[in-house]
Amino acid sequence: MLKIGLTGGIGSGKTTVAKVFETLGIPVYYADDATKRLMNSNEFIKKSLIKYFGEGTYLDGILNRKYLANIVFSDKEKLALLNSITHPLTINDANEWMAKQKSPYIIKEAALLFESNAAKHLDYFIGVSAPLAIRIKRVMQRDAITEIEVVNRINRQMNEEEKMKRCDFVIMNNDEELVIPQVLKIHEEILTLSTRKK
Numbered sequence: 001m002l003k004i005g006l007t008g009g010i011g012s013g014k015t016t017v018a019k020v021f022e023t024l025g026i027p028v029y030y031a032d033d034a035t036k037r038l039m040n041s042n043e044f045i046k047k048s049l050i051k052y053f054g055e056g057t058y059l060d061g062i063l064n065r066k067y068l069a070n071i072v073f074s075d076k077e078k079l080a081l082l083n084s085i086t087h088p089l090t091i092n093d094a095n096e097w098m099a100k101q102k103s104p105y106i107i108k109e110a111a112l113l114f115e116s117n118a119a120k121h122l123d124y125f126i127g128v129s130a131p132l133a134i135r136i137k138r139v140m141q142r143d144a145i146t147e148i149e150v151v152n153r154i155n156r157q158m159n160e161e162e163k164m165k166r167c168d169f170v171i172m173n174n175d176e177e178l179v180i181p182q183v184l185k186i187h188e189e190i191l192t193l194s195t196r197k198k
């Protein structure tokens with residue numbers, strides 16, 4: 001079974017594209033959702049976050065996302081510390097999930113694949129690319145936030161061009177090209193690859 005990473009910058013349309021693969025019957029692991037779940041359920045993560053970020057990280061045992069976001073999104077080192085606590089457990093959770101799947105290939109959707117150690121567990125990569133102005137507009141609408149807030153989030157990630165260079169397939173999710181035909185083409189190519197030994 002091939003393991004495919006699906007990545008792209010904030011608002012590029014990773015989740016939207018992943019849902020199209022799901023309609024083709026391909027199992028998808030959503031890493032951001034898994035991390036959120038683990039932050040609320042994994043005792044090691046909970047203890048570590050309280051240790052490094054304070055008691056206020058949890059309110060009645062539930063992650064206080066606003067509190068944590070305020071700390072890590074204004075401090076690069078604290079963000080790296082948070083990622084160093086959560087990433088290994090999400091990677092482990094994803095690997096356990098992958099081991100249970102039965103499909104010619106599976107997809108792991110994550111904003112940070114190359115930035116974390118996740119990439120080494122995967123065989124091929126699909127990148128989702130969209131022009132910066134479109135990404136900003138989409139995220140402002142989706143999350144009801146300002147342009148400055150979106151740009152700040154984007155600036156904390158790896159440059160999109162750099163990310164796409166590392167991908168084996170790139171889906172253009174601008175307002176001109178249709179996404180579904182691009183997904184179908186890549187789906188066929190990966191099915192062919194899955195019949196070969198890597």
Ligand code: ATP
Binds near residue numbers: 014016173
């Ligand atoms: P994030 O990294 O922030 O989770 P993402 O890369 O997963 O973002 P999506 O959530 O899939 O991006 O897309 C961002 C927003 O843009 C969503 O509201 C989605 O519905 C919208 N969107 C994505 N692709 C398109 C498209 N081709 N046409 C119109 N809207 C789109």
